[in-house]
Amino acid sequence: MADPTVIVDDLHVVYRVYGAGGDKGTAATALMRVLKRQRRPSVREVHAIRGVSFVVNHGDAIGIIGRNGSGKSTLLQAIAGLLPPEQGCVYTSGQAALLGVNAALLDDLTGERNVVLGCLAMGMSPQQVKDRFQSIVDFSGVGNFIDYPMRTYSTGMAQRLRFSIASAKSHKILMIDEALATGDANFRAKSHDRIMELRGEAGTVFLVAHNLGEIEASCNRVIWLEKGKIMMQGTDVPAIVDAYLEATGGEPRKRDKPTPTPDHTADN
């Protein structure tokens, strides 16, 4: 019997963006707008997810693909409860953890402070943080930069540290949003192993990646989002990936064997 861990029921997500274009930006035009009781044109509502429904079971690894701006990250944020739904609902069996490029920590603070605060915010006790601190730093490989403010980090370094912090705890539902895109080859191999390990502990993993090889290697199901709606979903991962590639004009993937991506075949 299937054991659902995440149920997404007719989800709509809308967020507001201030300062979008379409305003001359002078005080006079702003005054006219107020007098005419017009809504501010520079406030735009972005209807990022438009009616998405699916059920995810224990043990699933779901790949989410789609073009830039199709709502992939928004969907994950909604599942994690970080962005409130406008309509519909997301049901989960526990707190979902999101590892993302957007996991903005506090840029002014040193890497060390970020490790401590990030762990505390995830609900660890100070003792647990102390115990794991060194292994987090070692895993991230940022070395001496741990004493520098995070704004001095390169994109890859910051991402490595964020990944190390977020993956320090095991989660029931784990969502990875392009968290590995800018790491170097060595770190990607290391973090791929860590994801597999977490997936073993977690039971349910979501993976957003533009690297389709990564999706095919790690996922047993795939959801293709387009403009906030599900275009296709199913367990036939290579077929949907091919369809996606064809529709977006990419080259079809070459597959010699049933399980492609030679770097990661050892893991599953």
Added chain:
Amino acid sequence: MGTLTDNLEPPEGVVADTATETLSDVPLAELAARHQLRPSAARPGVLAYAGQLWERRHFIFGFATARNVAMYTEARLGQLWQVLTPLLNAAVYYLIFGKILDTSRGVPNFIAFLITGIFVWNFTQRSFITASRVMPDSLPLIRALPFPRGCLPIGYVLIELQQLFMSMVILVAIVLATGEPITWYWLLAIPALALQAVFNTGMALFLARLGAGADDFGQLMPFLVRTWMYASGVMYSISTISTLRNHATLRYLLEINPAAVFITLVRNAILQSQRLAAPGSKPFDQQKCNLYSSHLSDSHFLYYSAYCHAQITSGQFWLYGAGWAVLALVVGFLFFWQAETRYGRG
């Protein structure tokens, strides 16, 4: 090549009807209930929420401390600004209100009176202004990590509390330099500031929700706060100022406003000159009270205000202080909690 700007259609004949493949026949909400799944953006109950905040106390403390340390890292003088900022503040206000405008009339030891008022006021002012901007400013953090959002306004009040400690050290030095004695009354400053901290926390939660919507509120806040400052007797004494002598009700309302209450409590705790001059601290004597009123500039009658009627006794000030603190905390907490799941929207 690609059709990246056009609407995409699913290619036909590749996978059939995949969009509904995994949906079962039962309504999804029912399925969720059957498997005991809970909405991910659900709001916890009031008590559960308070418990969650308590669980994250280490995060709140760590956040406040880290922010405080980072605040001056870009400045060459670094942490010295923690001391310099209140000192410069005190110097500017002393120059304008003590020397140029000369509002010192009728107030004994005006320097200590003024600087105590400014430092205590600054705690509330800075808490209010930062709290009204905390949600928009922390949007990336809110969208990245799940934690009870109340941590943020509470953390910001804690930052200001840590700054207040620094100000208090300087205040003690200034107060001693102006000739005030150290007495046991000084200990009363601790509960007074604690009540103020509770009040600020409650109001910070309240303002954080108001400021989470449109940015207009955050822009307006400094003006509201400044108006409030002029009404709270930071650089004059509400109870003895001559302009309010014939407006008893207005004077009463100004005296019981929370900022004035906390300022008065702290002044009465650490300034002996204020305790001795406080109306009602000596038996009522109409003649001496009149002497005070008619000779405001004469230092000989400076303490004769003690013979006037007190509109509010020192015990009542404590009651008002405690009342404001509890009221602000309860209302602010409930108001913030109501919108807990909506803060990520921007």
